[in-house]
Amino acid sequence: MDIRNLLAGPTDEERAAIDDLLGPPESGWEGGNFTGLDGHVAYGGHAARERRNLLLPALHAVQDAVGSVSKGALGYISERLTVPPAEAYGVSTFYALISTGSRAQTLIHVCDDIVCARYGADELKRSLELELGQPGAIDPGMSWTPSPCLGQCDRAPAALIHTAGAGYRNVAPAEAAVLTRLDFEELPTGLIHQGREELRLLRRIGDVDPESLDSYRASGGYSGLAKAIDMGRDGLIAALDESGLRGRGGAAFPIGIKWRGVADAEDDAKYVIANGDESEPGTFKDRILMEGDPFAVIEAMTIAGFATGATKGFAYVRGEYPVAERRLVHAIDEARNAGLLGTDVAGAGFGFDIEVRRGAGAYICGEETALFASIEGERGEPRQKPPFPTEKGVFGKPTSVNNIETLVAVLAVLEMGAAEFAAIGTERSTGPKLFCISGDVARPGLYEVPFGTTLRQLMTLAGGVRESAGVGAILVGGAAGSFVDAGNLDMELTFEGAAAAQTGLGSGAVIVFDDTTDFGPVLRRIAQFFRDESCGQCVPCRIGTVRQEESLARLAADSPLGGFAEERQRLDDLALVMTDASICGLGQTAASAVQSAFRLSLRGTAR
């Protein structure tokens, strides 16, 4: 290990936070005191490097305790995990939520993304600037910083507050005075607007105590696992095939094929991962599921473990979702105490356990291979596929990564039966589906509808466009999605229907803009989002996202480089290069919303 120790050591507080996670150092070489034998022997190598995956948890531990990660703390973490400090620094600076410089005791992250920007984020930022100064101003007590989407779009504007020693808290809708007084209650989980008897995915939310296993079981919880065990691995996977269930994270991959791929892989270790790194602007469905029905996530992961033969699961939860993380950790503890996780799950003769990993502010980590890198303690940079995760996933082992909604839908399949599940929706898009509606509608929130519902019906459920205005455009699929206009309101919300309308359902985000909207600022915010969130690994995306934003800025200033047509051509060229040549979906979709807006000649795009 090419460790060049940083001169500063950790403070006692930092050391304690790290030792609390990693255990006390076993020798001087690990940062403890040197004793006689240390001069003649040292242990490390593979055993030490295997703990590399604790790098991000260690960074969190320090930041949670003291608010930021100093060089001394970074050096000590490097020593403990035998990670070169330069690499540890590279990882720590990769994540937006990790502060490597000095930082205020309390830091307020203010969402100014697409939806919040239309619902008070600007006023909020102005107030905070008056009270606390510029973003990131060095004040030992409190400061603030703008943030991408915090997943609270149904109650904009949103804020996330981190106080050293007191953890993260969400506030939405946020007011400056409330934020700076640190005077707020924990948020309720979210809003449901749908007849309760028709709910399959959301039926427990608000009804069942998310912190009680008994309450979960009383509502039918863990009957899915029992059924799955009865059916056996092959029967279960066959049922999933029959249900037609496809992944809800954006890629729409059939879950039966994915699970069978891992089940059939022969290896000494396999993993299942619940992808709760929900970061697509306009998306908040997985947060509501994790906060309101954490046992369902745990149960479904356990079923995935049974089906695939994986004995270890990771629930990767977005760092901006503190309540979801806390409830999942609690649910795992309860399930373990009840024998529903551990070496012999439910007495059925298979072992499975789950570890929660917290993200740290990186949209890209929702991409499955970037998520692997993040768990492994690397920068969250996507990897080339193939090999596919079912073959080489996290730690190079066969891995099934599933979106939270997909996992909960597995329970619905088991509860209803595959045939009944498949009868909902269309032939290629089966079952119920969650949509996150936000923006200019009367009742923003999370909606569960059968696949095949039209956009117009969904809009009607949400009360239509606010203040009786007309539809300007609807962004389907979040920042990585595409705009459709009023002419497409009758499109069916299915995978194939969305494709026919030149968009995709993506994460299920539906952001509505009324007909007074100037889309110029919206597109620039989307472009800024991709510029900020590009991991920087591959050139088309690293350069392309910057050039795209610059081009939009010139258009907004009415000073196109070489004329409007040339600027349009430049945007088209960038879009082609990013779409064709980027390693992962981020770069491949970074131009899609912008391109669709120009295609529809939305207000603010044409000259």
Next chain:
Amino acid sequence: MEDTDLIVMWGSNAREAHPIFFHHVLKAINKGARMFAVDPRRTSSAAWADVWLGIDVGSDIALSNTLAWEIIKSDLYHEHFVAHATSSFDEYAESVEHWTLQRGQEVTGVPAEAIKQLAHEYATAPTAQLCWTLGITEHHNATDNVLALINLALLCGHVGRYGSGVVPIRGQNNVQGGGDMGALPNRLPGFQLVADPDLRGKFEKTWEATIPHRPGKHISLMHEAMDEGELRALYVIGENPLQSEADAQQMERRLTGLDFMVVQDLFLTATAEIADVVLPAAGWGEVEGTFTSSERRVQRVRRAIDPPGEARDDLELMSMVARAMGHDWPTPTAEEAWDELRSLSPMHGGMTYERLDQSGGLQWPCPTEDHPGTLFLHGRLWEGETGPKAPFSVVDWVPPVDPLSEEFPLRLTTGRRLDSYNTGVQSGRYPSPRRIHGVLDLSPEDAEALGVHEGEVVRVVSRRGNLEAPIRLDRSLRPGLAFMAVHFPDDTDVNQLTIDAWDPKSGTAEFKATAVRIETLVST
């Protein structure tokens, strides 16, 4: 190397001294190979090891014999291989009988538990590579050190198989080639013995000259011959002995006492500056020829640019010297010289330039033009007819020649750093952001006990000389152990301190074990 299961790096900081080789080690490690490091310092190589055994300087044989004791006692040695392919096992086993784990710990300082772990893992690994460099060979008993390691490989059958072997890592791209070409006192090209009249005759016939039947002198014997006035003239090719040899003051007296000295080098080295004649040589991008790497692979080197100024390639320079001496030598092309070698050295016989070009390199022995070259040596030991058995060698541990005492309580060892090369002739003229100039590395504990701090200039005194150097604190050192790099003879000439006690079998001096004390300088 890349496919082995276990790697022992013994007296080798390859991470810094052999960085290219170490990349292959890292590939093996990344594929799961275990690694043990045996080194007094916990170097940047040792930091990659699963277990680092921090032995006391010069206790290598003690450790090796203890490992053998544990392997034999635990019945983990390769009985079939030992019986089939080796000789003198009984004497060897008897010689290590008193090397218990406890005694091993007492002599080497390494905890018995760690010695036992290495013994068991090395003996039971399906394949294992035992690698060493100057930490083994720069001692007064260098050859015994090497034999002690070879004993271990024989004991466990870790030789002559794919993925198993003994690996002395070469410090230059062509050290192997130098020896192959006969730059050894007792060998002709292809390791053929000078003393053998038939072999000598073969060369004499081709060369149309008489070859002296007595072996020449290795470097340490040359030193003695200079001291005795027997050796009066020296032709130095690509060496900087004024600064690279142990006990530099002694060396300067020797070189200045010569009647005549020629230096042939790329650079005007310190040795060249005191020479009578300097012949400017061409560098690697300016010549045609071959290099031979540590793994015996012969590769072509091609001329990309013309040599600067009056510089000539070595072949031309030597031909010119011969002509100046009255011999009618033409200047052969590199290929003509190579083809002559192929006709005389059987192990190179099949390596035509055409094949070398096509294959990108061939490993000797490669006797005929349809021979594919040889991936690893000693495979015969596993065959039905082994040929000559591989003998175990009884080797006794002897402490370093320069003993620690109350007057000289610190053990100074020497070595290289990543950014610099030997005496700095090749690397010193380029800046490096990683360069640490001439310093004395000390453990934080010793610095505290001596009341000295980082950057403070102190006097380092050995029984032979002294120098001044700033202190650098280095956590890789334990109390009692100090380190200096060899790269800065103009500022901090570590060879003012070292001892030229040398190994009678290899002729190498004990650079690695010097007794020193540190004197603080009174501020004026």
